[in-house]
Amino acid sequence: MSAPAPIRLSPAExxxxxMRGAARRVSQIYSRRLAPTGLKISQFSVLGFVAARGPIAIGQLxxxxxxxxxxLTRNLRPLLSSGLIERAASGDKRRHELVATAAGRALFKRALPLWAEAEQEVRAAxxxxxxxxxxxxxxxxxxxLGAL
Amino acid sequence: MSAPAPIRLSPAExxxxxMRGAARRVSQIYSRRLAPTGLKISQFSVLGFVAARGPIAIGQLxxxxxxxxxxLTRNLRPLLSSGLIERAASGDKRRHELVATAAGRALFKRALPLWAEAEQEVRAAxxxxxxxxxxxxxxxxxxxLGAL
DNA sequence: TCTACTTAAGTGCATATACACATTAACCCT
DNA sequence: AGGGTTAATGTGTATATGCACTTAAGTAGA
Structure with missing residues (x-):
């Protein structure tokens, strides 16, 4: 690890x-593309992971x-209430296994090409x-940064 | 501009x-350092820009x-209500010039070394x-991406 | 078995984010 | 001066974010 230079920095740097600015900018681009599906980019990610990683507990997700x-608990609310994701019981009663519903999988399939367009747009730029x-x-x- | 590779990507990439994940992670690190001041990292940025760039309109900021x-309008609310930033009238009555109050400048000064610690911590890692x-x-x- | 610890998840609260729409003031042209 | 356009800002609504705290369920040890 290189030595941390003695700090002489302004908050503009x-x-x-x-990072936050870039994340906002990029998020906008994706969210606009996904707008026809009614999914925000964050919801797209959640739905995608749930669909791909099968039944999964909230903590793991x-x-x-x-x-x-x-x-995540709050981010799940709109996805649950619109029936894209469901909670299933598990052996451990504290645990809530999440699964994508048929509607959820179908919507994700429909959103996928729109996401790809956004991804391609960004990569092209x-x-x-x-x-x-x-x-x-x-x-x-x-x-x-994971360790911190 | 290099050619956009024909897309064969999964949403995990x-x-x-x-970008959003990294922004969240980094934000946490800064916000914890700034906690003693009561400022979130986003508020620190806003306050810093207002303090540095003198009276400035919301749109420009x-x-x-x-x-x-x-x-930004909403993000200003806590800073205004805690008296760190004030609105001043300008010639153009549509416009609201923002200025840092004495309390705002003082708090920013106090927050600056804490921010520097966070910045250094991240850079060191x-x-x-x-x-x-x-x-x-x-x-x-x-x-x-600015053009998009 | 009973209690203490641990683990999984939810809530209260406050802030951050942005689109669509509403409002008001300035400006420009005839 | 009057009327249409543009510019600067605020609001309604909905979601995203995370800390401190709470609740409920599993687990391990005396």
Whole structure:
């Protein structure tokens, strides 16, 4: 690990500030594409993981999504109330297994090409190199920051 | 602009998903450091820009922050009600000039070293190279995505 | 078996985010 | 001056986010 340079930084160079701004910008692009489905990009992610990873407990799903567990609880509400995801009982009565309903799977299938359009739009704008650089930097950052 | 590769991607590789996850993770680190001041990281940014850029209209500030204007309107509420920022009248009566109050400037000054600790913590964990890579990738991404 | 600890999940509260729409003031042209 | 357009901002509604705290269920040890 390189030595942390003695700090001489202004808040405008804040890593957090830049990351948040970029996340907002990117989120907008995806959410607009997904608008016809009624899904926000975050809901798309949740639905996708539930559909792919079969019956899964909330805590585990939160782990996969790198989301606070209590945030996920609330994010599930619209998906549950619109019948895209269901709760199933499990052996452990504390646990709530989540599964995608038929409607959920169908909607996700319909949303997938719209997501792909957004992803492609973003990647096209950034170019191959920047796309790879960005993904690499994000992935390594998550690894390094995971411990904190 | 490099050619957009013909898409064969799964939603787990979603640029947006990764960006949002990283933003959440990083935000947590900063917000915890700033907790003693009562400021969230987003409030710290807003307050900092207002303090630095003197009297400024909401629309211009939103531009600087890469935030939706209406989001900024709401984000200002806690800062206004706690007296850290004030609205001043301007020649144009539609316009609301924002200025940091004495209390706002004082609190920002107190928050600055805590922010620096967070920034340093993050940079130390990532190392010099990754820090530079990440910042570079974020900056170029914002440039390229700005047009969309 | 009873109690203490641990684990899985929900709630209260406050803030952040953004789209569609509403409002008011400035401006420009005839 | 009057009328249509543009510009700056706020509101309604809905979702996203996370900390502190609570509840309920499983588990292990005396």
């Amino acid at each position: 804040c890593t957090c500030f830049r 939160a782990e996969l999504l790198s989301t606070d567990r209590t945030t 950034m170019g191959t190199k920047l796309t790879a650089d960005l993904h690499g930097a994000l992935e390594r950052s998550m690894e390094r | 979603c640029t947006c998903f990764r 939103a531009e600087l922050l890469s935030t939706d204007r209406t989001t 990532m190392g010099t190279k990754l820090t530079a890579d990440l910042h570079g990738a974020l900056e170029r991404s914002m440039e390229r």
